[in-house]
Amino acid sequence: MRVLLAVLAGKIVAWLVRFLKRGRGSSLPGLVALKIHPRLLSHFVRQVRRGVVMVTGTNGKTTTNNMLARMVADAGLRAVVNAEGANLVTGIATAFIRAASWRGRIFCDYALLEVDEATFPRAAAQVRPGAVVVTNFFRDQLDRYGELDRTVALIRDALADLENVRLILNADDPLVAQLAATGHAATFYGLGRHAEVSPTSTAAREGRFCPFCGHALTYDYYHYSQLGNFRCPSCGFSRPRAQVEGEGVFAGARYSRCRLRYPGGTQELVLGQPGLYNLYNALAAFAAGLFLGLDPARMAGSLSSYLPATGRMERFRCGEKPVLLNLVKNPTGFNEGLRALLHLDPPVDLLIALNDNDADGRDVSWIWDVDFEMLEGMQERINLIFCTGQRGEEMAVRLKYAGVPLGKIVTEGRMEEAVRGVLRASGSSACLLATYTALWPVERILCRYAQRERAPEGLPSLS
Structure with missing residues (x-):
């Protein structure tokens, strides 16, 4: 009965928000429903047939998650997605409510959920994902998150409490790559050396020191900020080998492209969005798609025709x-x-x-x-x-x-x-x-x- 009341209330609130034109209604329905049934997410997740993928990190969460959703849909599979970027627990609950029947039934193969970094521990504890994609870690909203090491610790500790989860990690970010030390199986993605790499970076403050021994990291080159080919000369921590890597990279005015190398083959990838960061998003989504067993050639085609969410280039x-x-x-x-x-x-x-x-x-x-x-x-x-x-x-x-x-x-x-x-x-x-x-x-x-x-x-x- 609580499930029925929570879903009914959420759907009514969503309708009212749209009817009154008071916004997108991407969080308020979930807020109301969770007041009625605080464990509503667990109820929904038990009905997901194939599993849950959570995407977290500082930048690129919405684009990465929506790219993955596009590939899943093109493979003929159904997914629940918080596509608008409402990535708190209330936004995740709203995505499920929108997809649910009036009786609270969910009919989907996957739940693909973008999750705010500070929300990740609470959401992961309820959702128990089968895979977690981590994009990058940068300083962001210090008045909310605090210093970056606190944000990384939140994610690391939450991952340590999970079981049977696959990590999909950015090999080029030392703050992300360190999460492999949580002991979970990990797939790494990253960019190879290309014409626009730099031997120096004045912006690489976040990844300046080794997360294990505190020694200053050295870099062969940088892509941007602390992303690059790093190594600690003290303890030996270094950029892991990327199973999914972009080679022959080009980032132009209207598009970006690379050759995707992955276990078992290569694929040409051309995105209709500029910027190295969009290539990173595509690599993360592609690596997650491989874990889900999607066809590489079809994934590359889906990514090439992907349209960005509002305000993402x-x-x-x-x-x-x-x-x-x-x-x-x-x-x-x-x-x-x-x-x-x-x-x-x-x-x-x-x-x-x-x-x-x-x-x-x-x-x-x-x-x-x-x-x-x-x-x-x-x-x-x-x-x-x-x-x-x-x-x-x-x-x-x-x-x-x-x-x-x-x-x-x-x-x-x-x-x-x-x-x-x-x-x-x-x-x-x-x-x-x-x-x-x-x-x-x-x-x-x-x-x-x-x-x-x-x-x-x-x-x-x-x-």
């Missing part, structure tokens, strides 16, 4: 002006978003929407760790920068201290005027970077003036 067009929309929520992700400007047609009009709600993190001091100084070297490529959101003025101050000319900075408190301004400005292309709670209003406004590109077009193949 989404492409729009306003008249003849190409527009890129991307979520930014921590220094590493912001740095990669700024590097995307190098691939857009200059001059570029840029919008930065900075909010400080709970979901964004109340402390916005992290913007001082973003390498905005790189914009000083792009001055000829930048037309105007519009700063908006609850903390738009602080963003403008940060840009001033980064060396951006004041004549290029526009502070606009009204978000709609800021979005209209960046679209109407005289640049050849536009890029909109928004923190989490700013992303949805920016996206809604953008959709009124621009058209979303629905499918990747003209993707090349590897030679």
Whole structure:
């Protein structure tokens, strides 16, 4: 009876949210249902036929999980997915409620669940996943998570309490690779050496020291931040061999590509999204798909036609002006978003929407760790920068201290005027970077003036 009441209440709340147009309803239904039945997740998970995969880490959770969901669907299998990125326990419960019948019955092969790092211990204890994908660890919302070593410890301790779980780990991140020491079977994924690797990285603060002995790590090369080919000269901890590895890497303006090497063969992979981080997401999803027994060639095809979730390097067009929309929520992700400007047609009009709600993190001091100084070297490529959101003025101050000319900075408190301004400005292309709670209003406004590109077009193949 409690299950029936919880599911009924959740579905009614979801309908009301949609009817009243009060948001996406991706968490509130689960919140209400869990108040009625706190163990509702366990009830749902027992009905999943083949198993549960959980995806956690700092960046890339939504994209990795949705890529995996696309591959599972293309294989003719059914899955419960929290596709909108609502990754707290309430969002996970909402995903199950949406998929359940009025009687609380679930008919699916897999549950594919993106999980917030701080939520992971509680969710894992209830869900008991068969596989856990860990993307990366970067500093993020210090006022919520605390220091990064605390976040890593939360995941490590929760994994130690699980049984019969397969870990799918980023070989290039020492903070992730160390989780193999929990004793679980592990599959590693990563990128091989490519033309854009760097022998140095000023941003590699998170992975500077060995997680086992504390000695400074040495790197043959970096991909970005602390991701690269690392080794500890003291205890011998080093980048593990990646079973799934991207070789011949290229990351361009409209697409990225590599040759996937995996046990038993190779596959050519071309993504309709730019950036090394999207290749990492695809590698993680591919490795998880191999564990689930999916066909490698079909997975590569699914990834090539994958469309990103809202704000994950989404492409729009306003008249003849190409527009890129991307979520930014921590220094590493912001740095990669700024590097995307190098691939857009200059001059570029840029919008930065900075909010400080709970979901964004109340402390916005992290913007001082973003390498905005790189914009000083792009001055000829930048037309105007519009700063908006609850903390738009602080963003403008940060840009001033980064060396951006004041004549290029526009502070606009009204978000709609800021979005209209960046679209109407005289640049050849536009890029909109928004923190989490700013992303949805920016996206809604953008959709009124621009058209979303629905499918990747003209993707090349590897030679």
